[in-house]
Amino acid sequence: MKVPARALRSMSMEHPHNIPILILHRMRHLFALLALLIGCQTTQAVPVWEAKENELVALLGDTFWERDYHGAAIETALTVATAGKKVRFRNLGWSGDTPRCESRSYFGPPREGFDRLKQQLAEIKPTTVMICYGAVDSFTGEAGLASFLQAYREMLQMIRETTQANIVLFSPPPASRDTKRWPSLAAQSAQREMYARAIEKLATEEKLAFADLHALMKDQAWSTVNGVTFTQQDYKQIAPLVVRSLGLSIDPATLAQPSLRETIIAKNQLFFQRWRPQNEIYLFGSRKHEQGNNGVEIPQFDPLIAEKEALIFSSFANPNTPDQ
Amino acid sequence: MKFFLALLLIPSSLWAQRNLTQIPSTNPNDQLASFKVADGFEISLFASEPMVHKPIQMAWDARGRLWVASSAIYPQIRPGQTQNDQILVLEDTDEDGKADKRTVFYEGLFIPTGIWPQDGGAYVANSTELWFIHDRDQDGKGESHEVLLSGFGTEDTHHILHGIKGGPDGNLYFNQSVYIHSHIETPFGVRRLMGSGIWQFQPQTGRLEVFTLGQINPWGHVFDNWGQSFTTDGAYGEGINYAFPGATFRCLPDQLPRILKGMNPGQPKQCGLEVISGRHFPDEWQGNMITCDFRGHRVNRFSLGDEKSGYRSQQLADLVSSSHGSFRPVDVNMGPDGALYLADWYNPIIQHGEVDFRDPRRDQVHGRIWRITAKNRPLSPRVNFAKLSVDDLFKQLQAPEQSTRYWAKQEIKSRKLPKLKEAVASLMKNDDLSDTLRCEYLWAAQTAGIEDFVWFRSQFWDRAQAAADGKLRAAIVRTFHQLIRNQGTMVMAVDDANRDAFFLTLCRDPHPRVRLEAVNLMRTVATPRAIEIATTVLAQEMDENLDFALWRSCYEQSSTWLPAFQSGQISFTENSQGLLFALKAANQSNAAALLLDVVEKNQLAPEQLAELMKIIGSTIDQANLNRLFILALDAKHSPALRAQALQAMMTAQQQRGLIPEQTERLIPLLDDSATANAAIELAGLWKIEAARAKLESLASFSNSSSDTSLLSIARLGGPASEAFLNHHLKPSLSPEKQASTLQAMILLDPAKAAPRSADFLSTLKAESPASGALIQAFLSLKEGPALLTNALTGKKLPPAIASQALQKASASGGDTKALIDAITVAGGLTPITSMTEAEMRTWIEEINKSGNAARGEAIYRRMELQCIACHAIGPVGGIVGPNLVSIGSSAPMDYIIDSLLEPAKKIKEGYATAMITTKDGATHTGFLAREDQREVVLRDNAGKMQTIPAAQVSKKEVIPVSLMPAGLTHSLRRDELADLVKFLTELGKDGAYKVQEDGTLRHWQSFQNETQSLPLTTWVDGSIELKEVPVIQLLGKPKRKLESAFELSKDGTVTLAIEGADNARIELNGQELFVKEGKISQPLKAGRHSVRLLIPEPSNARPHVRLLDATAKPIHE
Known part of the structure; x- marks a missing residue:
C-alpha cells in the first residue's frame, strides 16, 4: 500500500490546484494496484494500445x-x-x-x-x-x-x-x-x-x-x-x-x-547500420563526391533485416498463435 | 573501337589494383631491415599477425599486459558482415621482449578505436558508445559489458571516439574529431560536442565535460610530470599542442571564432604520442615527446621547454624511420620494462576519404608491435602493485617511470582506504619533499575521490607558497578547478570577500602558468566578479595562451558580466585595460549603448577608443546610431575619433541597413581631410542626393586610381549617375581608372556595363589587380556570369587575361560553366580534359620510369603555376591549400594526378569551399575561415580574407568546388607534368624530399630594389636558387640581397651553419661576420634577430643557412 500513497503525496505537491487530475491519478493508481493484487496479468479493462x-x-x-x-x-x-x-x-x-x-x-x-x-x-x-x-x-x-x-x-x-x-x-x-x-x-x-x-x-x-x-x-x-x-x-x-x-x-x-532475443538483437544491429550508418559524411554528406558510390550498400541491409524478422515471426508459428 | 570499349569496361575494383605491384613484402624481417633507428637504440618485433592484427590503440595495464583495440571492419561494415572486432591482450610471460601469450579479451565489437584497461576491466570506445567490459575473475577474458556513455557521432570512422587515456588526476580523457557530433546524457544534464575536442570523464561521478575544443583529428594525448596535457593531431600538422582546459585549436568555424596554434607548424600529420620517462632511457631523452608520422613512416622526437605560461617544442632527429610503405606507426607507449613500444597498423593504404572503402589494396589482416630498447642499458624494474603495502605504494610515487606512478595511484584508489587523508597529511609533514612528489600526493588524493577543498588548500596550497617553482601551484589550481566545478564555490568554506581575495591571489601569482590556470578557473566560476577578477592578469606580462584564455572567459560569459557592468555591480575600477579587453571580447548584440557611454566618458586611450568603435559599428541599433552621428559631427572630438565613428556607421549600414536621421548633415565632412574618405562612401551608401555635385567634382579631379566617389555616384543612382559615368569613361584614362569606372557602372547597371567591360578587357596587355577586380565584380553578382558570357561572345581576350578570368571563374563556386567555356574560346586556351583509366595507367608507368623529382621541383616553383603561393611544404608557404609536406608518402600517385587535373574531384577535409549567398543575391566563395554571431569570414584563393556580416547571409552551403583553379597545369608539356607528379610523390618519403625541422631558415625576403622585397621560400632541401633572386644595384655594384630572421628564447651564443655562400657577405643584425669552418657564432640577447646575405654578381652560390641551437627558432612569416 505504500507505493501509491507516496505517489499521491508527490502528486498533490505537483498539482495543488488541479483536483480533477488528482482524482484521475488516484483512480488510475488504484486500478493498477488492484490489477497487481489479484495477479491479473492477462486482462486489463482498457488497453492503452492494441497491436x-x-x-x-x-x-x-x-x-x-x-x-x-x-x-x-x-x-x-x-x-x-x-x-x-x-x-x-x-x-x-x-x-x-x-x-x-x-x-x-x-x-x-x-x-x-x-x-x-x-x-x-x-x-x-x-x-x-x-x-x-x-x-x-x-x-x-x-x-x-x-x-x-x-x-x-x-x-x-x-x-x-x-x-x-x-x-x-x-x-x-x-x-x-x-x-x-x-x-x-x-x-x-x-x-x-x-x-x-x-x-x-x-x-x-x-x-x-x-x-x-x-x-x-x-x-x-x-x-x-x-x-x-x-x-x-x-x-x-x-x-x-x-x-x-x-x-x-x-x-x-x-x-x-x-534465441528470440538474440535474433532481435541481430536485427537491431542491422537496422542501426541501415538508419545511422557510419561514415555518413562520405556516403551522403558533404564528401559524397568521394565515397558516395558506396552509398548503394546501405539499402542492401533491408533484405537482411527482413530475413531476421521472418525468423522472429517463425518462432511463434505454433497452433496457439497461428502464423498468418 | 572495340578495344577502347573493353578498356572502359574494366571493373573499378580491378582498376584500383593498378599499383599492386608496389605493395611491400609482408614479411616482418623485410620490414625490420627497412628501419633506421637513432644511435644507441635497437628495434625488434614484439608481436605480429596472427597474434595481433590492425592495432589502433594499445595500452599497458597495471599487471604489465598489453591491451590492443583492433579492427578488421574499418573503414566501413559490409551489409551482412558480423560486428566481430576484438580487444586483444598480449603478454610477455618469460620477459624476453616477445609476446608469447594472446588472449581475446572481448569480441563482437564494431570498430573499437580506444582501449584503457583499469578498474577491473577495460574502457572501450565502440562506435557510438563508451563501454566498460567487466573481467570480474581477472582471467583476461571479459564477461559482459555495460554501456557507460552513448550518443557519440560516427559521421567518419577515422574521427569516432578514440584515444582513451588515464590522467594523473584520475580522470579519463578521450577524443573525437572534427566531423563528429555527440549528444550524451549524464547525471549533470546532456552534454553536446558539435565538432572536435577532447572529453574529460570522471567515472565515479559520471561527470563528462569538454576539456579542449578543436584540432581536426586530436590523436595522441600525454601528461608531463606536472599534469599538463600535450596532444598531437592526425590532420592539421602543427606538431605538439599544449592543451590546457578550454584551449581551442583549429576546428569547425562555428565551434569558436578564435583558436590557438600548435607549437610546431608545418609538421606532417601525427598520431599516437608518448612522453619518455624511466631509467631505461638515457637522461637526455627524459621528458621528450615521441610521436608517429604514419604517412612518412617515421617516429618523431620533440624536446619541450618552458615558455611563459606555455611551452616551446623543438624537433630533434627521428627515433625511427623506414622506407617500408606499409609501416604505419599509429600508437606509441612506454612498456612496463621501460622500453618503448610502437603499434604498427600496417597498411599500404591509409585513409578512407580519398581511397575507396572497398579498395582491394586495403590490408585487413596484418599488424605489428615493435619494441625499441636502448643498447647496453638495464631495463626498468617491473612492479607488482597488487602485492605492495600502502606505504610501498606511496613510495612508488617517486619512481622515475610515469606509468609506475600512475598505476600506484590507481592501486591506492582501489584499496578504498578509510584514512587516506590522514595518510597523505602525514606524508606532507615532511618539509623536504620535492615539488613533483607533492604533485603526486595531490593526485593520489584526487584520484581516490577526495573532494574536500579545505583539506586540499591547507595540505597543498598553503604549504606550496614557499615552493620556488609555480608548476606545483599550477597543478593545485587545476585540482581546485575540478572541485569548484563539481561542487560550486561553497566548497571553499569562506565568505564572499575572502573567496574573491583568494581568486585575486591566484590571478596575481608570479608564475604565468598559475595565472593561466586561474583564468580558466574564473571562466568556470563565471560570475561577473570572477570575470572582472580574471582581467587583473593583464597587469602582468601576457602571452598567447593567457590572452586566449581571458578572451574566451569574457566572450563566453558576456551575457553575465556585461549587464552587471551596466548596473554598476562591477566597475573595473582602476583597470581600464581590463574593461577594454572584456568589451572587445564581449559577444553581445546590445552592447553598443554601453560602449558609447564608455567612449563619451573618454576614460580610454585613443587606440583603445579606436578598437571600441569597431565593435560599436557591428552592434549598434537605430537609436544609438543617431547618437553616434552627433558624436561624429561634434568638432570637440578628435578628427581621428570622428573618422572612426563614420567607419562604424558604414559598418552599421552595410551589415544591417541602418541610416541615421537628417543624413545631409554629413555634407560638410566631405571637405574635411580627416573625415573625407569615410564621408564620400557614406554619401553614396546613404544616397544623399544633395552631395551629388560635390561627389562629381571629387571624381573629376581625383588623382586616386580606385576612386570611391565613382562608386558613391553610382549608388546615388538614376540617369544623372549614368550620364556622369558615361562621360567619365574615356580610353585616355589609365587602365586602373577605366576599371574602377566600369566597376561603378556595374553597380549602377550591370547589363549595360558588360559589353563595355568586355571591350576594355580585350584591349589590355597584361593582367593586373584592376582587371581581376573587374572580373570579380561580375562574378559576385547573381546575373553577372551570364552577362559577361554574352558580352564575351565573338570577342578575343589576351591569354593572360583569359587565364586570370578562368581562375576566378572556376573558383567562384557559382554556375560559371558557360562563362568558363566563353573565356576559353575568347582566350584561345586548351580546354580542360581528364584522363581515362587506361590513360592513367600508362601515365603512372611513364612517371615511374622517366619522371624526375628535381626537375619537378623547379616546375613546382614556376610563378604561373602558383603552387607555391597556396601550398606550404613544411613550415613555410601558402596556407590556402593543404600542406604538401607528406603528400607523397600518404597519397597514391593516381590521387595526385587526379587532383592536379581535376582539383574538384578530391577535396581535402577542412578545405571544402563555402558559398555564401547574401540577402542582396550576391554570392561569395572561399574557405570558411571563421564564423560567429556577427560575421562570416572567407579566405579566397589569393589568401585574402573577406568578411560578410552574419545579418546579411541568406544561405550558406558547402560546395564540391576546389579553391585550386582547374587548368593550372594545362600549360605544361607531358614530360613536365610527369616531373611535377614525380616530385609530389616523393614529398615526405624517406630521402631528399623529406622536410626536416633542422633549424634551416626557410623563409627569406628577396630584395627587388634597395628597399622593397618579396617573400621567397627555400627549396625543399633548404637551399636558395639564386636565379630566383633579382640582381640589383647596391652602392653601384650588381648584387643580390636576401634577409631572414630567427627568434632566440634566451640569452646565449648562437651558431649558424652557412653552406654554398662562399663569396657572400653575411650580416647578423647589420653587422658583418666571417665564416669559420662553415659556421658563424655570436653571443646574442633573447629576442628577434636578422640574417642578411649580400651576394656579388656573378655567383654560383646556392646558399643554405641553418641554426644549430635549440634555443633559436627560424621565423617563418
Missing part, C-alpha cells in the same frame, strides 16, 4: 529507447506481448535527443535533424509511433517546460502529417533516487514527475494514448549506470513494465527464450 496485424512500431525518443537496441529486453517483451500479429519494431531512439531533434542533426541546426526524422518516418511508414521524451529536458526544470511542450506539439504535428500512425506518448523513466550516490540528481525526481504529468496532459489534449511508464518505474530502486541511464539488468526488469504501461501482458516465462 494490429502487421503493425510496424517506431520507438522514437532519447537514450532510454536507444540503449534497448543492445539487449533488446523491451523489444523482446513487446514482441512476445504481440505474438502472432507479425509486429515489427524500428528503434529510432537517439542519445540525448529532445522533441527538437537536437541529436539528429549533423552539421546543420536541430531543424536539419527534425527534417531528417520526417524523411525517415516517411520512408519507414510506421503504423504506430511510441514516443518517449522528457528525460533530457527535465534538467531545465519548470523554466524549460513550456518550450519542451511546444516542441513536442510541433513534432506530433509533423508525425501526423507524415504518417498515418497511431501515436502513444510515454512518460519518461525516473532518474535514480539515490541522491547520495548521485548528488546532482537531487531535484530530478520532482522534475521528472513534473514532465511526466505534463506529457500526460499533452496526451489528453492531443487525444493520444498515454503510457505512464514513469509511474510504474519511479518507486523501484534501479541500479542505473550513472543515475540517469539504465543497466542491461535494469532493462530486463523495465521490459515487463513497458508492456504493462501499454495495458498489455506477457507470460514472463516466454522472455527466457534466448
